[in-house]
Amino acid sequence: MNRQETLQHYKENPEVSVLIVGAGVNGVGTFRDLALQGVDVLLVDRGDFCSGASAASSHMVHGGIRYLENGEFRLVREAVQERNHLIQNAPHYVKPLLTVIPVFKWFSGIFNAPLKFIGMLTKPSERGAIIIKIGLIMYDAFTRKQGTVPKHQFKPRGVTLGEFPKINPKIRFTARYYDGAMHTPERICAEMLLDGEAAYKNANALNYVSLERASGNTVTLKEEITGESFVVRPQVLINAAGPWIDFANEKIGFQTQFIGGTKGSHLILNNPELRAAIGENEFFFENKDGRIVLIYPMKDKVMVGTSDLPIENPDDVHCTDAEIDYFFEMVPLVFPNIHLSREQIVFQFSGVRPLPKADVNNPGQISRDHSIRVTEPDDGLDFPIYSLVGGKWTSFRAFSEEVADKSLELLNLSRKVSTRDLAIGGGRDYPKTVVAQEKWRGTLANKTKIPAERIYELFERYGTRSQPIAEYISQGIDTLIKSLPGYSQREIEFIVQKEKVIHLDDFFIRRSMVAKLGQLSSSNLDEIANIIGNYLKWSDIQRNQEIQRTHQVLVEMHGIVLERE
Ligand SMILES: Cc1cc2nc3c(=O)[nH]c(=O)nc-3n(C[C@H](O)[C@H](O)[C@H](O)COP(=O)(O)OP(=O)(O)OC[C@H]3O[C@@H](n4cnc5c(N)ncnc54)[C@H](O)[C@@H]3O)c2cc1C
Numbered sequence: 001m002n003r004q005e006t007l008q009h010y011k012e013n014p015e016v017s018v019l020i021v022g023a024g025v026n027g028v029g030t031f032r033d034l035a036l037q038g039v040d041v042l043l044v045d046r047g048d049f050c051s052g053a054s055a056a057s058s059h060m061v062h063g064g065i066r067y068l069e070n071g072e073f074r075l076v077r078e079a080v081q082e083r084n085h086l087i088q089n090a091p092h093y094v095k096p097l098l099t100v101i102p103v104f105k106w107f108s109g110i111f112n113a114p115l116k117f118i119g120m121l122t123k124p125s126e127r128g129a130i131i132i133k134i135g136l137i138m139y140d141a142f143t144r145k146q147g148t149v150p151k152h153q154f155k156p157r158g159v160t161l162g163e164f165p166k167i168n169p170k171i172r173f174t175a176r177y178y179d180g181a182m183h184t185p186e187r188i189c190a191e192m193l194l195d196g197e198a199a200y201k202n203a204n205a206l207n208y209v210s211l212e213r214a215s216g217n218t219v220t221l222k223e224e225i226t227g228e229s230f231v232v233r234p235q236v237l238i239n240a241a242g243p244w245i246d247f248a249n250e251k252i253g254f255q256t257q258f259i260g261g262t263k264g265s266h267l268i269l270n271n272p273e274l275r276a277a278i279g280e281n282e283f284f285f286e287n288k289d290g291r292i293v294l295i296y297p298m299k300d301k302v303m304v305g306t307s308d309l310p311i312e313n314p315d316d317v318h319c320t321d322a323e324i325d326y327f328f329e330m331v332p333l334v335f336p337n338i339h340l341s342r343e344q345i346v347f348q349f350s351g352v353r354p355l356p357k358a359d360v361n362n363p364g365q366i367s368r369d370h371s372i373r374v375t376e377p378d379d380g381l382d383f384p385i386y387s388l389v390g391g392k393w394t395s396f397r398a399f400s401e402e403v404a405d406k407s408l409e410l411l412n413l414s415r416k417v418s419t420r421d422l423a424i425g426g427g428r429d430y431p432k433t434v435v436a437q438e439k440w441r442g443t444l445a446n447k448t449k450i451p452a453e454r455i456y457e458l459f460e461r462y463g464t465r466s467q468p469i470a471e472y473i474s475q476g477i478d479t480l481i482k483s484l485p486g487y488s489q490r491e492i493e494f495i496v497q498k499e500k501v502i503h504l505d506d507f508f509i510r511r512s513m514v515a516k517l518g519q520l521s522s523s524n525l526d527e528i529a530n531i532i533g534n535y536l537k538w539s540d541i542q543r544n545q546e547i548q549r550t551h552q553v554l555v556e557m558h559g560i561v562l563e564r565e
Helices: 003-012 025-036 065-070 073-089 112-117 129-143 157-163 185-199 242-251 272-278 321-334 396-410 434-448 452-474 489-498 504-511 522-536 540-558
Strands: 015-021 041-044 094-103 153-156 173-182 203-206 209-215 218-223 229-239 262-269 281-286 292-298 301-305 345-353 370-375 385-390
Touching: 003 203, 003 229, 015 025, 025 041, 025 185, 025 203, 025 385, 025 396, 041 185, 041 209, 065 073, 065 129, 073 094, 073 129, 073 173, 073 396, 129 173, 153 157, 157 173, 173 281, 185 203, 185 504, 209 242, 229 242, 229 396, 242 345, 242 385, 262 321, 272 281, 272 292, 272 301, 281 321, 292 321, 301 321, 321 345, 345 540, 370 396, 385 396, 434 452, 452 489, 489 504, 489 522, 504 522, 504 540, 522 540
Parallel strands: 015 041, 015 229, 041 203, 094 281, 229 385
Antiparallel strands: 094 173, 153 173, 209 218, 218 229, 262 301, 262 345, 281 292, 292 301, 370 385
8 A cells, every 4th residue: 555545544444453653663673573463553653764763873783792781681692692683684784793892901890890780880980801801701602502793802902003003002902793783774674664564464654644642542643744633543552752752652641751861973974094994893992981982884984973961852862062072082092193074074863762761870871671661541541552661773673572472462362473583675585695696686687687787786785675676677767866876766766666755855864875975965966856756746846845854954963064066
């Protein structure tokens, strides 16, 4: 069903077993899981899919080695295992990432860690070689059986300086271990929700539909494009609104205080010297204030982050000048002679971690684990609400499974399919070796008559989803985008048609990496607005409004002013 048909369907049939509010990774993961079990489920988001915390992560698929010092062994074990599943289930988007911890001290931290476990030390403090070694041994132990990534290593100063000539010469060691990198969390979410829709005919996902209010057995939703409201009658409402969970509960008449979110920001820099200095490795280290920060390779750019600051209203989130200063002071701790400047920032983003409300002095101490908070039916509402609090991007599948199981129990249904080893989107039938990938691409090039280099590009961008894209491209006259080589008209049409693009910025910021990698310009904005506008039948006025909207989103949320050409 297309969007209009889906909306019409719910206007005529408002009964739905499960309504999920919020299409971040936890909402989308739960949606896919329930759809696979044959549950009729509606997923809505007031904005685009994966536009909240799930788009603002550090793009690490990780166990969270740092959480060991808060005693979060369960979480780390689960997250390491989920990291391995994601590397296997979404190999087109989640790749093993060699993480380097520069170590400047031998012993600090070893006495602090036990104090932290028993709650006597609340401030972050510098971690020395020994404590990092202990953490990495535990980390390896959690993942031993799966063996998806190699074990950690320690490299002495001489070897480190040989490999990273620009690193701070005060270095004593580097510790190395593997985690996972995902450059496009937004695409993982988009492909996962399409998998959910494909799994069951009564599973539907709608972006730009918000929760308005609820009473009795009825929830009122608002379609944000037309402003029209409609109602649905669920048996359970899953509140997956992330940092907005308490705001969403308030709309349905419940005062909750589940969330005590903290803000984190990141910058993406065009700094070829820094990019060359880090190689294909993430550098993960302590800033002067003891916070763990990162320098991360993102295609030909470098991402730096992150902050951890209390915030009242997640709608106020944006990266401040003070945070930019913080990042610019942190990079020289590891690479003292590399010059950074504000002109090198091509994109910036901020989000709020939906952490559980906690009474602690230091945000780093708040648990990163997840939980389902149940609000039982009462005089005002006939159905329960399951609020999904906390959790890591990495462990969304395990969290979603827990939520789906709880919903199945309520609905008196049983699980039919496990998501543990289930491929996501273009990770399905993904050729595992370089030779197999070449063969796969060769077959597709032969079949579609599309040049091998272009097939390579599509495969890198979409995994095996490049097959339906290439087939669609080959069925008509295609032209490359003049101002954005590497993308073509029919490729963009396919994405718009199949991936629920509503606004221009959905394409630039979430279905593609164009904005994130600083490839957006006024010319390609205009050229692609024409393609998307023709396809979606925008009037000239709508097209101009969409261009304006994209400029505004870029300035307000991502600190980017595009020069008008
Ligand atoms: C700075 C930062 C760094 C992080 N780094 C990592 C990392 O490297 N690795 C990792 O594993 N995890 C990381 N995380 C954690 C992870 O990103 C989040 O825990 C996870 O994405 C939360 O997903 P969610 O689906 O619960 O919330 P969200 O992604 O925020 O989704 C909630 C959705 O609800 C929607 N919504 C809100 N109100 C309404 C309403 N009234 N009606 C309809 N929809 C509504 C919003 O639009 C939003 O899309 C990080 C988080 C942040 C913020």
